[in-house]
Amino acid sequence: MASPTPTDTAAHDTSQIPAPEGSITVTVRILRFNPEFDDEPHWESYDVPALPTDRVLNLLINIKSYVDGTLSFRRSCAHGICGSDAMQINGVNRLACKVLIKDLLAKGNKRTTISVAPIKGLPQMKDLYVDMEPFFEAFKAVKPYLIAYGNEPTHERIQSQADRERFDDTTKCILCACCTTSCPVFWSDGSYFGPAAIVNAHRFIFDSRDEGSEERLDILNDTEGVWRCRTTFNCTDACPRGIQVTKAIQEVKQALLFKRV
Amino acid sequence: MSTESLTLDKPRSPRRPAARRNNFELYSWLFMRLSGLALVVLVLGHLFIMNILDDGVHRINFAFVAGRWASPFWQFWDLAMLWLAQLHGGNGMRTIIEDYARKDTTRFWLKMLLYVSIALILAVGTLVIFTFDPNIAG
The missing domain is CATH 1.10.1060.10 (Alpha-helical ferredoxin)
Structure with missing residues (x-):
């Protein structure tokens, strides 16, 4: 797998994403890769509104729903049980559905940047989706x-x-x-x-x-x-x-x- | 990405003879722990004697080394240190090569280079310890 390139491409129009009261704008950097067009994975940034109680998965779903429908990632139950949405969030492997934005906020008044990359060591198929x-x-x-060998017990195995x-x-x-x-x-x-x-x-x-x-x-x-x-x-x-x-x-x-x- | 069906053994397949167990990795893992412990004593002891005790490093000369190697105890000490350190370090290098070499040919030749260097240093070191002649001093 190629190493991530440091160049972020141009900003995306994220104005369609609904911004509920109390939300702040955070930058989500995603290591994107489309095997049909890209030779190498590259980072793309999205400035999206987020509530402190949102999970990283919410932001990804918003980006997919309102900005770029081609963003690919796995998720199923979205409650930390199925284990589909493992990804590298700010450099550590986490389930996107279990990481809250409030735990990733930058200190002071600095802009919060959240980097999301696919888990390492498995072939990247598309965006956050690995083989x-x-x-x-x-x-x-x-x-x-x-x-177990031998005869099956008539009752459960105690x-x-x-x-x-x-x-x-x-x-x-x-x-x-x-x-x-x-x-x-x-x-x-x-x-x-x-x-x-x-x-x-x-x-x-x-x-x-x-x-x-x-x-x-x-x-x-x-x-x-x-x-x-x-x-x-x-x-x-x-x-x-x-x-x-x-x-x-x-x-x-x-x-x-x-x-x- | 294979789409073919899973090839799982049937859970109820009859008991097969246990696979021939190759314990090399187990023993090399164990050796690393034990030789590591021994080396702590051997190397720290060596450093203490050579650098701190009495006048420390200032008293070291040919005669000092010759005097120590006259005793089988210090001969054995240095021999153990040589062998354990070489094998411990060599095994560590082997693991690193296994981890990081990407091609089988690279892995093979790096390991060969490693094994030859280990053998060479062990042979020369052992030869010196046992055939050391205190009378060649000029």
């Missing part, structure tokens, strides 16, 4: 489903609260790719499984009902597995669900090291 396939390939590779607690944190993952695309190892070496895949492997490795731990640990013991992790904690910082991602990776390393789950 997630490599991310899901890694996810699939760790077998993220229950593996589990104690303490056993459930062990992998509780990693069940929260919504596969938004914020963590994986914040990982410098993933940026430089796309074949690394990435934090999200390890989190989802962790969810089953430490599940007392699952019998596929050994297979998954073998997969993660590979050259591109957990040993590539440098504990930079970017993933933990990026996770919109507050998962202790680096801790989960360390627990997988520990399980491999002591051959004990």
Whole structure:
């Protein structure tokens, strides 16, 4: 992926966007890319009205609705659950539907500028829209489903609260790719499984009902597995669900090291 | 961007023999931690003896080095420092090359260069420690 160029193109007419009472004008810079016309991604600026209680996603939707309908980005539930709208906002990976404008306002009376770029390390298809396939390939590779042998129990598979607690944190993952695309190892070496895949492997490795731990640990013991992790904690910082991602990776390393789950 | 259907294993597929486990990455990770700990003691001790103790750096000359290497303890100390530092640093470089080399050929040749330099320095260093002759002083 080409690096962003510093030149911003001419201003856009944003007068059609309704400006509710109490709104202020902020500048939204978007790293745009249209594969049909552009050789490289470039920044474009939009001066848009925003309420402090707005989310970044609101501004993007306004730009798409009133200024330029070709602006492309993913979003679905818009409430931080589906994990569609992961993007790099002011240099950090966040869900656009969870970042409030009031938390991004510039200090004093300075004009607020919000930079929005696609998540890094995955091919940029158009604007903020990236090809997630490599991310899901890694996810699939760790077998993220229950593996159990023998006869099926007639009732549900019973589990104690303490056993459930062990992998509780990693069940929260919504596969938004914020963590994986914040990982410098993933940026430089796309074949690394990435934090999200390890989190989802962790969810089953430490599940007392699952019998596929050994297979998954073998997969993660590979050259591109957990040993590539440098504990930079970017993933933990990026996770919109507050998962202790680096801790989960360390627990997988520990399980491999002591051959004990 | 592939549109073909997912190729997932059936969850109920029979248990297969565990894949042949290659623990190289695990051991190299563990080695980094252990050698790192050992190097803290070895290198800080070395710096303390060479630079601070007694007259520090001012007393270092051929005779001083010859005197230390007369003892198997210091020979072993320096040998351990040489090997651990080389392998620790070399393994770190290997990881960096794995991360940043973009083409397989670049990665291969950088690693070869690294391995040859490690082997060369280890060989020369070890040779000097064991064959050091205190009587060649002019």
